Amino acid sequence: MTRLDPQVSRRFTKVVPSDLQHGGDEDNLLNLISAYCAKAGIELGVADDLPARLITASRRRFGRAIETTVNAIECALWDGAKTLATDHFAEAWSMQEGCEPHANVFYAADWLSIPLDQGAEQYEAARMKRLLKKLEKV
Template identity: 40%
Template sequence: MSIETRLAAVDRAADKYFPTERDDQFLLRLNRLLARDRDGNPIASPRKDRGTGEAQGLFVIEAAGGGNTSLVKNGLKEHPLLQSNGEGHMPWIMLDAAPSPATTKALGLDILYKTGYRDVSNRETEQGIWKLLKHRLVLLNTVFVCIDEGHDLLGAASPFEIRNMQKRLKNLMQGEGAVSVILIGIGELQHLAAYDDQINRRYQKLAFDDISPVRDARLLKGILHTMCAEVAIDAPKEPDLIERLVHASRRRFGWFIKNTLRALEIAALAGASRLEKVHFAEDWAIQEDAEVGKNVFLSREWSKIDLSEKPLPPRSKKGC
């Protein structure tokens, strides 16, 4: 197999989704947000509180690099009740990131654009934008509105803006055209609920654990072998590679996948017949710019290498 063919295979492997038990957990939560028919089967409509008539939302929380964005997008895309039946039907909408700056007007505009509506002026009032958005969600029979990097809705906003943001999200889950709101983010996302007990009660929480080289050994080894097979390269044999790779990935599933893909690319470029530790080490040197003694894939004391995030240095004053 030529190098070009292998590189093309690496690209195809990057598009492959690897389901895990995490997907089952998300599906369970997703179905709990859906209304049920008389037989207890979920239907394509948000489940509403019998007392208030309001839909409920979901916080999906995991450290950066965990892969929760891909998980949520795949779960929504593959759910049998959330398939679009054509133009004018949009069961779910996913915003790839919170707007910057994260104002309620900007958020309303971004979601409105995602519905396919473009005929709105930036001079439109905030109230007018959200009223139009609610109307669009009714027309499109939307069930879920999902916002990635939901923690950025906090950002550096003032307490007033944060409360206003909460009210707007709450409004999406109320009245005619109510939808379930899913916010994806890191641990800071939980602070969004801390401002208001009612908001806290409106959102279920789904937090994922870090991966473990012991508990998840079979799963991770299987994924590694599958990815190698996709590229027609033999899987590595080094007994401690999974442990090193998990440590290098900060115990995060998404980074485990990305680190493996980059190592496979290096192996393909080298014309290697087997993926080996040296390919991961080369990628680590490129990505982390670390000396040999701090290279997780080369050091004998790799488990002692501190990979915790360091705070950014303070900005120097102008003129200094």
């Protein structure tokens, strides 16, 4: 709703973070996940490649990575787990994406080859066009 309200658009600047990058954002993402775990009162016990898998699963979007992390922590808490594990990310992502286990970025051995959002390029191009059009009006 706030995105549609002209008063909000006029009064606030929208922040669009840059895409997450493999080889550059894994450590920061892992630190963020660790901080979230500390707030939730659970330990962090994920595989070393989890941040890279999370970047891929989130389509390099920071907000999606946070959403998946929060959902994974919620899965861990619902399970009564004392440690956040890669399986919790797989469960959270599976519920969100509705994918089969072999197509789950957190389970698959060849996770980089899993086609995500096959129609995403057209959607992303249209989204960027709308965003640029809005920025021109400001």
